[in-house]
Every structure is written in C-alpha cells, then in structure tokens.
Amino acid sequence: MALVILVLLLTIGLTANAAELETFIVHLDSSNGPQSLQKQDRENWYKSFLPQTTTGSNDDDEPTMVFAYHNVLSGFAAKLSAEHVKAMENMDGFLFARPERMYSKQTTHTPNFLGLHQNLGFWSGSSYGKGVIIGLLDSGTTPSHPSFNDNGVSPPPAKWKGKCEVDGCNNKLIGLRDLTKGGNGSDTRFDQDGHGTHTSSTAGGNFVYNASVFGNARGTAVGMAPLAHVAMYRVCTDDDCRESAILAGMDVAVEDGVDVLSLSLGGESLPFYQDGIALGAFTAIQKGIFVACSAANSGPFNSTLSNEAPWILTVGASTLDRQIVSTVSLGNKALLDGETLFQPKDFPQTYMPLVYPGSNGDQNMSLCIEGSLDNVDVKGKVVVCDRGVNARLAKGQTVLDAGGAAMILLNQESDGDSTLADAHVLPASHVGYKSGVAIKTYISSTASPTATLLFRGTVIGVDSAPAVTSFSSRGPSLASPGILKPDIIGPGVSVLAAWPFSVDNITQTSSTFNVISGTSMSCPHLAGIAALLKAAHPLWSPAAIKSAIMTTAYQVSLNDKAYRGRKRAPCRHIRQDYIPYLCGLGYTTQEIGIIVNKKVSCLKTIPEGQLNYPSFTTTLAKGENKTYSRTVTNVGEANSTYTISVTNVSIPKGIELIVHNATLRFTEVNQKLSYSLTFNRNSDVEGDVSFGEGAMAWSSGKYLVRTPFAIMYT
Numbered sequence: 001m002a003l004v005i006l007v008l009l010l011t012i013g014l015t016a017n018a019a020e021l022e023t024f025i026v027h028l029d030s031s032n033g034p035q036s037l038q039k040q041d042r043e044n045w046y047k048s049f050l051p052q053t054t055t056g057s058n059d060d061d062e063p064t065m066v067f068a069y070h071n072v073l074s075g076f077a078a079k080l081s082a083e084h085v086k087a088m089e090n091m092d093g094f095l096f097a098r099p100e101r102m103y104s105k106q107t108t109h110t111p112n113f114l115g116l117h118q119n120l121g122f123w124s125g126s127s128y129g130k131g132v133i134i135g136l137l138d139s140g141t142t143p144s145h146p147s148f149n150d151n152g153v154s155p156p157p158a159k160w161k162g163k164c165e166v167d168g169c170n171n172k173l174i175g176l177r178d179l180t181k182g183g184n185g186s187d188t189r190f191d192q193d194g195h196g197t198h199t200s201s202t203a204g205g206n207f208v209y210n211a212s213v214f215g216n217a218r219g220t221a222v223g224m225a226p227l228a229h230v231a232m233y234r235v236c237t238d239d240d241c242r243e244s245a246i247l248a249g250m251d252v253a254v255e256d257g258v259d260v261l262s263l264s265l266g267g268e269s270l271p272f273y274q275d276g277i278a279l280g281a282f283t284a285i286q287k288g289i290f291v292a293c294s295a296a297n298s299g300p301f302n303s304t305l306s307n308e309a310p311w312i313l314t315v316g317a318s319t320l321d322r323q324i325v326s327t328v329s330l331g332n333k334a335l336l337d338g339e340t341l342f343q344p345k346d347f348p349q350t351y352m353p354l355v356y357p358g359s360n361g362d363q364n365m366s367l368c369i370e371g372s373l374d375n376v377d378v379k380g381k382v383v384v385c386d387r388g389v390n391a392r393l394a395k396g397q398t399v400l401d402a403g404g405a406a407m408i409l410l411n412q413e414s415d416g417d418s419t420l421a422d423a424h425v426l427p428a429s430h431v432g433y434k435s436g437v438a439i440k441t442y443i444s445s446t447a448s449p450t451a452t453l454l455f456r457g458t459v460i461g462v463d464s465a466p467a468v469t470s471f472s473s474r475g476p477s478l479a480s481p482g483i484l485k486p487d488i489i490g491p492g493v494s495v496l497a498a499w500p501f502s503v504d505n506i507t508q509t510s511s512t513f514n515v516i517s518g519t520s521m522s523c524p525h526l527a528g529i530a531a532l533l534k535a536a537h538p539l540w541s542p543a544a545i546k547s548a549i550m551t552t553a554y555q556v557s558l559n560d561k562a563y564r565g566r567k568r569a570p571c572r573h574i575r576q577d578y579i580p581y582l583c584g585l586g587y588t589t590q591e592i593g594i595i596v597n598k599k600v601s602c603l604k605t606i607p608e609g610q611l612n613y614p615s616f617t618t619t620l621a622k623g624e625n626k627t628y629s630r631t632v633t634n635v636g637e638a639n640s641t642y643t644i645s646v647t648n649v650s651i652p653k654g655i656e657l658i659v660h661n662a663t664l665r666f667t668e669v670n671q672k673l674s675y676s677l678t679f680n681r682n683s684d685v686e687g688d689v690s691f692g693e694g695a696m697a698w699s700s701g702k703y704l705v706r707t708p709f710a711i712m713y714t
C-alpha cells in the first residue's frame with residue numbers, strides 16, 4: 001500500500017516539473033559569437049547560454065538543447081523554464097526567446113475519402129523536372145510506395161548532401177530524416193498519418209500505371225515533376241508540427257542542397273520575425289531555394305491566411321474539372337448533380353421518401369449530429385443533412401445508424417457550390433448551395449416528397465472549374481496588407497495521390513492511393529511546377545520563378561493545362577528589396593535582423609506597395625489615386641517590345657488605370673526597365689461595392705505577361 005502511494009506521488013511530482021519546461025526558440029546576435037565557421041564552435045557558444053542548474057538532482061528540470069541552428073537563424077531551440085529564460089536575458093549576445101508555436105497540416109478536417117485520379121499535363125521542355133530536388137517538410141513519407149519508384153530517374157546531383165535514415169531510399173526518394181525527436185534517431189513508423197506521403201507524391205511522384213481506388217477511377221497516378229528527386233524532412237507527428245522541428249528541417253534542407261521547398265503547413269498570421277516558416281523561408285530564398293506554402297483552410301472568411309511573407313509563394317485551393325458524380329433525382333423530375341466517391345452499383349432506381357429532419361428548426365437534426373436522428377423515422381428514406389460543425393462522413397454514419405437509405409449533404413451558403421467526392425458510408429450525394437435550396441423548396445412544397453440517386457462515376461470537363469473552393473483561406477493579409485495574397489490557386493479539392501496503406505475496405509484491393517482535400521494538396525502542385533521551371537531554367541532565381549508562375553497563370557485557372565508553354569514568358573519582376581520593405585512595415589532593426597540573419601539599418605524605407613512584386617493591392621477612398629512603380633527584367637529575346645495590351649486589361653468600374661512608360665523597349669537580355677501605374681478612383685463606384693479586382697497585361701505580340709490587382713474601397 002505504501003509503495004503504491006509513493007509511486008503515485010512521484011509520478012505527480014515528475015509531471016509537475018516536466019510541465020514547467022517548454023520549448024523556446026532563442027535568438028542570439030551572431031556578431032557576439034565565434035567568428036569561426038565550425039559548427040562545433042557555434043554549438044558550444046549556444047550551449048554557454050543554457051543556465052547551469054544548481055540542484056542537479058532532477059533531470060527533468062534541467063534545461064536541454066533541442067536543436068542548434070546553423071543557417072536559418074543564429075540561435076537554438078531548448079527546453080527551458082521561464083526562470084531559465086530570465087537567467088539568459090542579461091548575457092551578452094542574447095536577443096530574445098519565445099515559446100515555440102504549433103503549426104498544423106492543411107488538409108480539411110475530414111477522415112479518409114478516396115477516388116478520382118489525376119490526369120496531369122505535359123512536361124516536355126522541362127525534362128519532367130529531371131535533376132531538381134524537391135524538399136518537403138511534412139509527416140514523413142512511404143519509401144516502398146510505387147509512386148516513389150525510380151524508373152528513369154538519374155542519380156542525385158553531386159551537390160546533394162542529404163541522408164536517408166531508413167532503408168528504401170533510391171534515386172527518386174533521396175532523403176528521409178526524422179526531426180520530431182530533437183533530431184535524435186528516427187521513428188521507424190514513418191508517416192502513419194498519410195499526409196506527407198500524399199504531398200510528396202503530388203509534387204514529385206513517378207508514374208504508376210493502372211492505379212485505382214474503390215475499383216473505379218482507374219488511370220495513371222503521377223506527380224507534377226515525375227523525374228525530380230524527393231527529400232522528406234519529417235517535422236510533424238500525427239497530431240502537430242513543432243516550430244522547433246520546422247526550423248530544424250529548413251536548417252538542414254538548405255544545407256543538403258534542395259532546390260524547392262514545399263510546406264503544406266500553417267499557423268495563424270504573425271509578424272514575420274515571430275513566424276518560423278517565414279524566417280526559414282527567407283534564408284532558403286537567399287540560397288536560391290524556391291519556397292511554396294499552403295494558404296490555409298479557414299475560408300471563406302476574410303483575412304484567414306497563413307504564410308503571408310512576400311518571399312513565399314502562397315497557394316490557395318481550387319476545384320478540378322473532374323467530379324465523381326451522383327445525381328439527385330427529385331420526385332418533381334428535377335435532376336441536381338452532386339458528388340460522392342462511394343458509387344454503389346446496385347442502388348435501386350425507385351423513388352424513396354425524402355425527409356429533412358432539420359425542418360423543425362432543431363440544429364442538431366439539420367446537421368445530422370450523432371444520435372440526433374434516433375427518434376426520427378428515417379427508415380428506408382433519403383435524408384437531407386446540412387454541411388458544417390461535424391465531419392461530413394460522420395453525418396452519413398448518423399443517417400445509416402438511424403436506418404436511412406441514403407443521404408443528401410447540402411452546402412451552407414458560405415460554402416457556395418464546391419462539393420467533395422467523399423467516401424461516404426452509405427449511398428450519398430454532396431450538392432452545392434443552390435441545389436440545396438431547390439431541394440428544401442421542393443420538400444416544403446409537397447406532402448410526400450421523394451427522391452433517388454443516380455451514380456454516374458467520374459465526369460471530366462465540369463465547366464465551373466477551376467473555382468476557388470470555399471475552405472481556401474482568403475486575404476487580405478494581416479501581416480502585410482499591402483501585398484496581394486494568396487499568390488495563386490492550385491488543385492486542392494478531391495486530389496488523388498499516394499497513401500501509406502490501403503483505405504479501400506470495400507473492394508479490399510491493395511491499391512494505396514487516397515483522395516483528400518486542402519491547401520495542403522494545392523501547395524505541392526505548385527512546388528512541382530517550380531521544379532519543372534527550375535529544370536528548364538537552372539539559373540532563374542526563386543523570385544524569377546515566382547514571377548513566371550504568377551504572370552503567366554490564367555486569371556482563375558491553375559489546372560495543368562495552364563502550364564503548357566508557360567516556360568517562355570519572358571519579362572519578370574525579379575529584384576526585391578526586402579530590407580526597405582521590412583523597414584516600411586515598421587519593424588525594428590533587431591526584428592528585421594532576426595529575419596534576414598544579419599545586422600541591418602533602415603536607411604531606406606519603402607511602403608509595402610513599392611516592393612517589386614508581380615501583383616498590386618491598394619486601398620482607395622473616393623476621388624483618391626495612388627501610384628506604384630515596378631521594374632521588370634527581360635529574360636526572353638534580346639530585342640523585344642512590350643506594350644500594354646488593351647484586350648487583356650480588365651479594370652473594375654469606376655477605376656482609371658494610368659500607365660507611365662506604357663511601352664517597354666528591350667534591346668538586351670537581362671535588361672531592366674521600369675514602369676509605373678496610377679490607380680485613380682473616380683466617384684462613380686457604386687455604394688455597396690467594397691472591392692474591385694482586375695489585371696493588366698503586357699504584350700509583345702508573342703508573349704503575354706499578366707499582372708493582377710485588387711483594390712479595397714474605403
């Protein structure tokens with residue numbers, strides 16, 4: 001008895017002590033440190049900041065180093081208490097310390113759902129990304145997966161210094177490291193989650209013929225840059241992604257020699273000097289590494305973005321022109337298309353009673369919350385559930401448990417018309433908002449409404465696509481409202497890619513692909529595109545690649561077709577003066593020093609809108625005008641003349657666009673020319689309009705360079 005109590009007390013004591021220690025990111029002033037380039041010297045200097053504990057009796061309250069950083073910042077991550085941090089504050093070279101924050105993977109919060117295959121574009125001219133190394137920071141990956149076969153992939157280039165901590169790497173998957181345990185040894189269960197396997201195969205997976213899920217959607221699964229190399233830095237466990245590990249992943253990746261980084265991770269908006277991804281990405285681009293990040297999944301609400309720094313390509317999510325269709329057939333003969341992945345072949349084509357249990361105003365019943373339909377007679381009926389609050393698949397389970405025959409899942413108004421092909425547990429159809437209104441109107445208009453579902457399989461050529469999907473986070477940016485974000489959208493709805501294990505319990509095939517949605521899925525598409533551009537133009541800087549991607553994209557379209565021929569659009573916004581820009585954001589020189597990793601002064605300051613960015617955003621009151629200038633570099637043919645193309649300018653009503661230097665006459669490659677643009681708001685913008693958007697385009701007759709803009713009316 002006494003022993004048991006003692007053990008209990010000890011456990012409580014340990015827990016209490018351990019809880020006091022938190023992982024802090026500690027920033028140091030490198031000019032106070034050793035000037036030697038030896039890592040060991042630097043690490044010894046870092047260690048000298050760790051307070052010596054006097055008691056030494058209990059290991060659990062000892063400060064411990066978690067990571068020593070060598071590239072992305074001067075400093076380290078350590079497990080510390082508030083007292084430890086206080087003790088460091090007076091030491092020479094200490095700048096500041098802050099508790100690390102958590103980032104999360106950017107998939108929509110739904111369980112597995114499968115189906116659909118990618119039918120990707122053409123790669124000629126970019127050698128399928130040959131020789132380019134794409135690094136991903138994620139939950140790990142699955143070396144044995146067929147998507148990581150190395151058929152046709154050359155050995156990694158000589159500059160590659162990375163390593164593989166488990167068996168199974170090859171010329172395709174050239175690096176795999178686990179940074180989730182303070183870099184101490186690797187977890188043998190790499191990627192239990194699936195997220196990282198999915199994102200890495202989307203960016204750089206090789207061809208897998210005859211891939212299928214649920215026995216349908218058969219086809220070739222392949223990533224955007226099928227002959228590129230892939231390196232995975234595991235920074236996320238199943239639950240979360242620690243900032244200290246993300247910084248470590250980027251610290252190692254820039255040294256290993258990656259060309260492109262893809263981070264399908266994000267957290268809430270913070271000033272850039274407090275955001276590990278922004279810090280790491282700044283170092284990466286200085287070393288010529290392109291960085292793509294997810295825009296986050298908190299749409300459709302305004303100012304919900306992650307990863308807003310202008311040196312990052314911030315990627316939102318669009319729909320694909322492919323759907324796995326189940327059509328709702330109502331008793332009044334109306335046909336309304338929806339989606340589901342699970343497509344039963346034997347569903348009876350007879351009309352069944354149609355019910356909307358939420359019509360009585362009970363919110364739980366309208367959402368089909370677990371247990372809410374227990375006392376409702378839905379047996380053998382088609383049941384209508386509203387989207388939101390609980391998981392989409394859970395709603396189907398509620399209906400199934402209550403004896404329902406099928407479910408129709410309706411979008412809320414804020415979800416618009418974008419639907420998802422989920423692996424529902426019963427026959428189902430997910431329909432858009434307008435269809436939902438039609439269904440509810442029909443139900444209330446007749447005494448005995450009926451419906452059935454028609455399963456039509458995969459349909460290509462959906463004309464509404466690509467459209468920004470509802471969950472994709474929206475601007476304006478909070479950290480830097482003068483920069484238009486997100487930069488671009490890519491396919492992020494119902495995307496098929498590799499998965500560590502079979503999720504197909506229905507047909508019991510061994511196929512290991514999965515369909516998931518999120519800006520996590522769109523980000524690696526753009527990282528793969530960047531790899532193709534890098535293969536085609538090895539000398540282009542990250543800013544040149546970004547400008548190429550942004551100025552040649554179709555206005556709303558970023559599906560694969562849009563990339564054909566994009567490699568040659570030849571006039572770029574390349575040089576970007578980040579230090580004057582950061583000064584203009586009002587950051588202190590110390591805060592800027594933390595981002596750019598050196599001592600700076602704010603001799604020159606520019607407003608955000610003057611950063612040489614390939615898009616514009618501004619706010620205008622009635623009668624107000626604002627002028628911005630840009631410098632473009634000719635990366636095409638020596639003699640080329642660009643003029644503002646009138647047919648490709650779209651200007652919102654009430655806005656006058658005045659271009660100074662409306663003709664750019666280049667005579668040399670890499671020549672730089674400047675133009676400026678005045679946005680002038682006339683007084684006739686309608687009262688209830690709060691913003692306008694448009695684009696201007698430079699045309700050389702042969703090429704078109706598009707620059708989008710957004711204007712907020714105040």
Ligand SMILES: *[C@@H]1O[C@H](CO)[C@@H](O)[C@H](O)[C@H]1NC(C)=O
Binds near residue numbers: 064066181183184
């Ligand atoms: C990693 O291992 C070293 C040496 O065994 C140890 O000192 C350090 O505390 C470990 N770090 C973590 C985060 O466990």
Ligand SMILES: *[C@@H]1O[C@H](CO)[C@@H](O)[C@H](O)[C@H]1NC(C)=O
Binds near residue numbers: 210212509
């Ligand atoms: C594709 O795979 C299926 C099994 O999933 C198999 O029955 C079929 O023969 C395969 N087709 C080809 C062309 O390999």
Ligand SMILES: *[C@@H]1O[C@H](CO)[C@@H](O)[C@H](O)[C@H]1NC(C)=O
Binds near residue numbers: 300690691
């Ligand atoms: C976002 O802001 C715009 C412009 O102020 C407004 O029209 C729109 O309703 C807002 N959307 C949401 C979802 O809050």
Ligand SMILES: *[C@@H]1O[C@H](CO)[C@@H](O)[C@H](O)[C@H]1NC(C)=O
Binds near residue numbers: 364369370
């Ligand atoms: C609705 O469901 C939630 C979650 O299951 C539950 O906490 C709540 O009590 C329910 N409300 C009603 C009115 O039944």
Ligand SMILES: *[C@@H]1O[C@H](CO)[C@@H](O)[C@H](O)[C@H]1NC(C)=O
Binds near residue numbers: 503505
């Ligand atoms: C599929 O089967 C596995 C193993 O039998 C089980 O753990 C998992 O929950 C099943 N998944 C679904 C969606 O039923």
Ligand SMILES: *[C@@H]1O[C@H](CO)[C@@H](O)[C@H](O)[C@H]1NC(C)=O
Binds near residue numbers: 624625658678680
């Ligand atoms: C822009 O505003 C300035 C200051 O109000 C004014 O002098 C100028 O005429 C305006 N330009 C145009 C093109 O309206």
Ligand SMILES: *[C@@H]1O[C@H](CO)[C@@H](O)[C@H](O)[C@H]1NC(C)=O
Binds near residue numbers: 638639
């Ligand atoms: C560009 O055009 C100018 C004048 O037409 C000509 O003198 C020059 O040789 C041309 N340069 C090239 C590289 O073609």
Ligand SMILES: *[C@@H]1O[C@H](CO)[C@@H](O)[C@H](O)[C@H]1NC(C)=O
Binds near residue numbers: 554555647704706
């Ligand atoms: C530019 O304008 C032409 C003519 O109206 C049109 O065919 C083309 O699609 C436009 N291109 C873009 C990128 O908007």
Ligand SMILES: *[C@@H]1O[C@H](CO)[C@@H](O)[C@H](O)[C@H]1NC(C)=O
Binds near residue numbers: 629660676
């Ligand atoms: C127009 O071009 C000339 C020559 O390149 C340059 O000196 C001037 O600054 C440019 N004007 C604007 C408004 O950008």
